[in-house]
Amino acid sequence: MDALTIHEAAETTGWTPRMLRYIERIGLIEPARSDSGYRMYGPGELQRLRTLRELLAEHDLGLGDVAFSLRLRQDGAMQEDVDAWLEAEPRRPETVTAEDWLRWEQEKHARILEAVNTNPKMETTA
Amino acid sequence: MDALTIHEAAETTGWTPRMLRYIERIGLIEPARSDSGYRMYGPGELQRLRTLRELLAEHDLGLGDVAFSLRLRQDGAMQEDVDAWLEAEPRRPETVTAEDWLRWEQEKHARILEAVNTNPKMETTA
């Protein structure tokens, strides 16, 4: 049985129980529940809670920022609309054609592929 | 001479002058300045201001949300870190390998390429 209650999880991740509930409420980490409704944090959730703290500290983000990123990722239409808006205007030193952009994107994928082949631990865990 | 002053721009876009300054301060639309420092809104900025209102209304976003998206797009390291964090855990019905993901991304690009070829007005404007 490797699942912790909310106080134990708070203890080992550095959050407060209050914040774990908040993080759940904004949709970032939703632990399983026991039969009687207790939150049960498994190893995956614990790891995620720790890396979340690093992420926030590293880039000076707030939980709301990450929640918004999640929303972006889940709502494809919104993502596209926002991207389309940002795509326009912002500082373009030279004219970029759609083909230029596609080539750039494809080169990016080549770079990712290389990273995947060099770094075998990039599988999505089961 | 097709550039409007801040009050005129406000008039035709539905924002207030106050908000146009705010939108500039958070980095979303930074109009050119006249010699004496007056903000000069060109047709591009005006269009962007209008579509910005639509974008916000359409998806119930705040200006801060769009500003954050801009920050994401400009700070590649942050973008990657956030994506990496979101990539983990969230509901994966079946195991997805890095190769699966790459294939999916490449098919997406094929779809985009098709769209580009069918729809010639997708050049980035000069």
Place this chain on the structure above:
DNA sequence: GGAACCTTGACACACCTTTGGTAAGGTTTG
């Protein structure tokens, strides 16, 4: 040269976010 603009900066206010605390009540377990 005065009216009607523009600039930045400040004060202000309503609302939302983030975080803490506390209260009323269910669960687990020695």
Place this chain on the structure above:
DNA sequence: CAAACCTTACCAAAGGTGTGTCAAGGTTCC
């Protein structure tokens, strides 16, 4: 069965956001 957990639901305080307004001063233009 009581201690020590858990739950949800509130109240609250500090800080951030979005917006208005005003002041002191520069610019444009008739």
